[in-house]
Amino acid sequence: MPAIARVFAQRIEGGVLFKWLATPAHCNGGGIVHGGMLSTLADTWLANNVMAQLPAHSSMVTTNLAVDYLRPVWPGQVVECAIDRMKIGSRLCHAAGVLLVDNEPVVSMRATFALIPSTERAAKKD
Template identity: 30%
Template sequence: MTTNDNALPVPPGFERLKRGGPYMANLGELYCRRNDGAGDDNIVIAMRIDQRHTNMRGIAHGGMLASLSDSALGIGLTLYCEGRHSFVTVNLSTDFVDAARPGDWVEAHVDIQKLGGRMAFANCFLQVGERRILRASGVFAVMNALSPEQLAAGY
């Protein structure tokens, strides 16, 4: 089992993901788990919440959770199409349901709705355990695949 910056364990089945670009890299390490089979909840992107993610109330900042959901949706779409395309956010809708706190393991359970030639649609729930803390819906422009150099740099 690997650990993150907080030295808390990463749950079994998750592997370090070197994607998300410089912005997400500054927020912390991302992890991925791909469940067997097709359908809902096949792709899960996750990270550990720490003190740098909090607002003045000591809970995860809403903008940080929105960033996580946006990145998880885009990464999920890229994994879904096996890297044949990349994606740029056209619209992101978020609803904050509950809070995340330092030490929480937050999982983005991604559900791909449709991948077309020009547009893609996906939803996700951010969860701490079984507790849903955010729901998000995104519309993305379908772009050319990233180059090997971009992928190596973590984009």
Template identity: 30%
Template sequence: MAVDTGDEGYDAFPLRSFLGFDIDDGVDGEAVATLDVDDRHLNPNGVVHGGVVFTLADTAMGRATLSVLGDGHICASIEVSVRYLRPITGGRLMATARVLRAGRRIVHLEGRVTVDGDDRPAAVFQASFAVLES
């Protein structure tokens, strides 16, 4: 099964399309995902649902992982720890991800989500991704 890890693959990713986020590669081992909050992202309390924040960060961490893998490899999150630090009620979310260590079978990362350019994180993440053959 071929896996498209380029921009077209992410553009065709149905969850990305539904949630409306964008993803950009940084330097190798880094990635940034952004999302402009609207009503579909809010829970009944008027706060961005934690799953939306998680999905944005998980996607950025996956893209950062892909940037350090060789051809013929894909990745999957196998462990993610999240700490939600403050509620998000609107604005532009930015998830940044950075590879801490890339092994042959597991990649370790950290990530954070900020709002509207405020450097204070709204959520922080630690993750491990499995390296798989495509």
């Protein structure tokens, strides 16, 4: 099965910087990048930046994701993330930021993640 998208990641201080090149395969019938693709990137990129702040072998799930589409994304454009707020709690983690094209916001994104206790993960394996 071919890859859906090639995403480039670079560890930076405080998290991970992601970049992705939009192609015609990612577009809807109107010729712009499908909103579902952008929300998938938002969820994944927010989660990975939160995970970078957690101890190794931590686990979490998305409990809420909100995206606001600000501008269309066209094939050939490079999308990158900028995370500007993050709060790590004992049970919930929150992160927010934007997806950018040419340093201009195209998506505003916010998510909440629930940490899964290691005892709960261990019980599910049995």
